[in-house]
Amino acid sequence: MGRNPARRAALLDAAIEVLARDGARGLTFRAVDMQAGVPVGTASNYFASRDDLLGQAGRHIHHRLAATPQEVDDFSREFADAGPSRALAERMLRALLRRIDADRAAYLALLELRLEATRRPGLRATLTETIRASHAANMQAYRDFALPGTPVTGLLLYYAMSGLIVELLTLPDAITDLPPDEVISALVTHLVPEA
Template sequence: MARNPERRTALVDAAIEVLAREGARGLTFRAVDTQAGVPVGTASNYFASRDDLFTQAGSRIHVRMAPDPAQVGEAMRPAPDHELVVELMRWLVRRMTAERTGYLAMLELRLEATRRPALQAELDRAVRTALDENIRFHLDNGLPGDADTVLVLYLAMTGLLVEHFTLPGVLSGTELDALVEKVVTRVLPPR
C-alpha cells in the first residue's frame, strides 16, 4: 500500500464527495480517482478493498464535520442557560447545512454500515465517542440538563437533519431556527 498521508486524505475526501453525490453504489476506486483528479489506479494503491475505503471514509467524516475549537470557545461565551442550548443546536444545524456533502455522505455510510461489519464497528466507535464527548462537554460547561437531555437532543437533531436533507418538503414552511427552538424547549423547558 502507498504511504503518502496527504494523498490518502485527499482520496478519502474524494470518496466522501462521491458518496454524497452518487451514493454507496457509486463509490468505486475509479470514481474516487476521477473526483480526486489523480491517475486511474491510484486509489487501489492506497486502499486494500472497497470495505477499507468505506471504513476510512467513516473515520474521516467525523474529522471533517467537527467544529473548529476557536468557534466552540466563541459559542460558549454566553451564560450556560436554556438560550445557550437553543443557540448551540441552531449552530449545529447551520454547520451541518453548510457541510451538506459531509452529512449526506454520513447518511450513506450509516446505511452501508448495515451491510459492512468493519464500517459498522468504526461508526459505532466514532459516533459513541462523539456522543460521550458531547455529554461530557455539556456537563463540564454547566449547561442545563443531564446526560439524558444530551442524548434526547442528539436523537432529535439527528431526526430533524435527516428530514431537512432527505425530504425537505416535509418541513417546508417551517423555519429551521424556530423548529430547533421548539425541539429544545420540549426537551429542556426554560426555567
C-alpha cells in the same frame, strides 16, 4: 500504502463526495481517483480495501462536521461570561445545523454509510465505533459547558436533531410547519430545563 496525509485527506474528501452523489454502490477506487483528480490506482495505494475506505470515510466525515476551534472558543467565552443556559444550548444546535448545511455532502455520505453498514458487518463495527466516539465527545461537551438538564437531555437533543437533519437534507419540502430555527427553539424550550 501511501503515506502522504494531505493526499489521503483529499482522497477521503473525494470518497465523501462520491458517496453523497452516487451512494455506496457507486464508491469504487476508480470513482474516488476520478473525483480527486489523481492517477488511476492512487486510492488503492492508500486504502487496503473498499471496506477500509468506507470506514476511514466515516471517521473523516466526523472531522469535517466537527465544531471549529473558533466555534469552541466562542462557546467557551459565552459560557465563561454567562454560565450555562438554554440560549447557549440553542446556539450550539444552530451552529451544528449551519455546519451540516454548509457541508451537506458529508452528512449525506454518512447516511449512505449507515445504510451500507446494515449489509456489511465490518463497516457496521467500524461505523458504530466512530459514532460512539463522536457521541461520547458530544456528551462530554454537554457536561463541560454544564448545559441544563441531564445526560438524557443531551441524548434526546441528539435524536431530535438527527431527525431534523435527515428531513432537511432528504425531503426539505415534506414537512414545513416551522422553519428549522423555530424547531430548534422549540426543542430547547421543551427538552432543556431552565438553568
